[in-house]
Amino acid sequence: MVEVPDRARPYLRRAYSVADADPVAGNVEFLIKTIGAGTGALEKLPETAAVRLLGPLGNSFGLSGFAKGDRVAIVAGGIGAAPFPMLLKALRQAGVPCDFYLGGRNTRDLSIRTRFEGLVRGETILASDDGSLGEKGFVTEALRRRLEAGAKYARVYACGPMPMFASLAKVVAAHGVSAEFSTEAEMGCGFGVCLGCVIPGTEKPFVVSCTEGPILSPEKIRW
């Protein structure tokens, strides 16, 4: 009796933000953390395996409306850093300086920082829950301390787990900073059909994350 590797699970596609893309070389990069059945199966793929891909889907970060001298911040929680290599490159091209706040539970969560070496045209601020690397505590607190000390940001871009977004929404609201959150929700289809990935909204009961987002301003989310 030979066991055939399980192909019944995962059943659905997986939603990942594009970390970076090189249209000339024809490369698309994803930063993926192995967590469950889907990421586990992807990790086991041989290097040259072909995968089917549906995309690009949803909206993207806004890059307009900046004035000369504006500075922005990126706030990322762990693997929430995934969408930011390309944004950092775009900000550099637009001539907008950016501080990069990266948080995690421990040093291991912050290992993704190596991907950002040479990309950040500003300060890199690390924070860990256990204090093993960078400032001790949540990354949102690291941002709050700097805002209270007088740091000025024209916009905060963020990606991370929902609890991080909930505290970050309060921090940016208190300092009147506009923000764009790259939200996470369990997605069934990615193109607005299954309606599985909704997030409670303020302007309407639910926002469909995959088509109306995933990037949403915190004012649109009912916390």
Add this chain to the structure above:
Amino acid sequence: MTSLSVRLGPLELANPITTASGTFGYGLEFTDFVDLSKIGGLCTKGLSLNPHAGNAPPRICETPAGMLNAIGLQNVGVRAFLEEKLPKLRSLGATVIANVWGDLEEDYVTVVRALEGADGLAAVELNISCPNVERGGMLFGNSPEATRSLVGRVRAATRRPLIVKLSPNAPDLVESARAAREAGADILSLVNTFVGMVIDPETAKPRTSFGTGGLSGPAIRPLAVRMVYQVHRAMPDVPLMGIGGIAGLSDVLEFLAAGATAIQVGTANFKDPGVSDRLVDELAAYCEAKKTTVAALIGRAHRVGKTGGDAGAEG
């Protein structure tokens, strides 16, 4: 090319491949993947009288070979459907089946009346089998008496072909099917999702906010095939649309063999949005290669005996 057209009572479809309500939006979301004029038809998201917000997240959860959903019938409402969606579907040449639900009998009747004057609707499908709402939905499908009463009232309100979508959670599916038929259903579609539950082993909390959800995908296919077989055996003259984990040609052949005249592709639309379009080609190629017709494929399992048949088998 051989014609793939099928007749389900008063409803004629260009081919037996249609898409299931709740998995195909309003059809317009699929124009990048599917030629809407090519598939046999599409069933819209369940329409209610007023727009409906649906359940709080989390609404879906992946399961082995499928998924659990508790969307809660979020939809734009029948008026927005008629004004914004249907004209576009008409211009794209789609064969549109409007899926309808409500809390009360009166709600179903009002929605069906609102649809009655509209151009470009091929049929109405009654959802009496949604497991994810507190009222209405499955409550009409789980009692033959409630089914009979509701279908009778809707029948009186429409001249369109009337499809009733049955619940696999009904205590006696054949009895429910009979009640729907006797009350005036032209066609029966089966099955909707099975009530299921997934509990997070760490937190012990259900993975959907509704607590339970409807299970769909290839995981339910053998259950659905058995139910189509059973209802066809009991009521061979009633046209059936088979639903349950259809993702490839062999699944289509299996449901046709069980007694379905047409099929609805459901959850597979999420992971493989072009699947319904492709199935039309694959079915045509199959009929061509085997020198057969769709009509000859329908109900074949009832004619070949209990272990016969070469179609629908998977390696």
